Amino acid sequence: MSLQDKYSALTDAATAAGITDLAVREQDGILYIDGTAADGATKDHLWEVYNQIDPNFTSGDLVLNVNVAIDAAVTHAKVVTESSNLNIRKGPGTDQPIVGKAAHGEIITLVNRSNDLWWLVRTNDGEEGYCYAQYLEAQA
Amino acid sequence: MKTTKLLMSTVIAATLFLASCKPKDAAIQAAIQAKEAAGITVAVTKGDVTLTGEVDDEATKAKAEEIAKAEKGVKSVINNLTVKPVAAPVVIADDSALIKNVADATKDFPTVKAEVKDGVIVLTGELKKASLITLMQHLSALKPKKIDNKLTIK
Numbered sequence: 001m002s003l004q005d006k007y008s009a010l011t012d013a014a015t016a017a018g019i020t021d022l023a024v025r026e027q028d029g030i031l032y033i034d035g036t037a038a039d040g041a042t043k044d045h046l047w048e049v050y051n052q053i054d055p056n057f058t059s060g061d062l063v064l065n066v067n068v069a070i071d072a073a074v075t076h077a078k079v080v081t082e083s084s085n086l087n088i089r090k091g092p093g094t095d096q097p098i099v100g101k102a103a104h105g106e107i108i109t110l111v112n113r114s115n116d117l118w119w120l121v122r123t124n125d126g127e128e129g130y131c132y133a134q135y136l137e138a139q140a
Numbered sequence: 141m142k143t144t145k146l147l148m149s150t151v152i153a154a155t156l157f158l159a160s161c162k163p164k165d166a167a168i169q170a171a172i173q174a175k176e177a178a179g180i181t182v183a184v185t186k187g188d189v190t191l192t193g194e195v196d197d198e199a200t201k202a203k204a205e206e207i208a209k210a211e212k213g214v215k216s217v218i219n220n221l222t223v224k225p226v227a228a229p230v231v232i233a234d235d236s237a238l239i240k241n242v243a244d245a246t247k248d249f250p251t252v253k254a255e256v257k258d259g260v261i262v263l264t265g266e267l268k269k270a271s272l273i274t275l276m277q278h279l280s281a282l283k284p285k286k287i288d289n290k291l292t293i294k
Contacts, residue, residue, distance in 0.1 A: 094244045
């Protein structure tokens with residue numbers, strides 16, 4: 001069975017969910033699916049489908065890179081850590097010193113999102129620095 | 141009488157012309173079609189050739205036109221072939237960037253050990269099932285070649 005067949009339920013779900021810039025390519029025995037989802041729920045749904053086809057993601061034959069689209073006008077984000085505070089760092093990297101913290105669930109101001117992985121933010125207390133973007137959910 | 145004769149001869153001439161034209165088109169069509177690559181459709185009308193279908197690249201498209209033009213009896217070639225859109229190549233991050241980004245992404249998963257080599261992230265250690273999707277989402281955004289998940293899921 002080809003990889004495209006194995007993951008056809010996933011690519012079908014991506015098409016049905018209206019993923020934009022959807023690209024499905026196979027290279028050296030690995031399937032790469034890239035695209036942009038309208039919201040986080042759509043992205044999570046695709047991961048659920050992926051988990052059903054390949055329980056616990058043990059096959060190592062798919063890289064699913066679906067990002068969530070963010071309107072350029074968005075100025076605030078919610079801290080979506082599991083439960084802990086989110087570190088705010090001087091620069092983009094965990095090797096950078098911590099300059100502040102944002103509480104779980106707190107809404108903070110987005111200053112710059114030019115780095116995909118690390119967003120420059122400002123807390124309500126005026127602390128400014130970089131947070132790991134995966135723990136921030138843009139507020140519409 | 142004269143008019144009738146003229147008319148008759150015109151009709152005969154026209155019939156002959158058409159009769160001679162049709163098989164010629166068919167012969168040209170068959171000759172070109174045999175030389176063209178699969179996926180290309182050749183149509184011929186009064187020596188005018190139309191090529192339709194989808195080909196892999198511009199070079200194949202140009203070559204198909206040359207083949208048609210070279211055929212005897214061809215007056216013109218309309219090249220309506222389309223070139224297949226090329227899928228964007230897979231981008232894989234450099235190891236140096238990947239090592240740093242993987243360290244950042246796995247920092248909040250202290251029970252997980254991640255190693256990076258030639259674009260492949262190898263995960264060992266253990267993790268709660270509920271956290272697995274989050275970790276995989278974080279790592280997949282870093283443009284790895286492959287994620288080799290050897291985690292023990294609790």
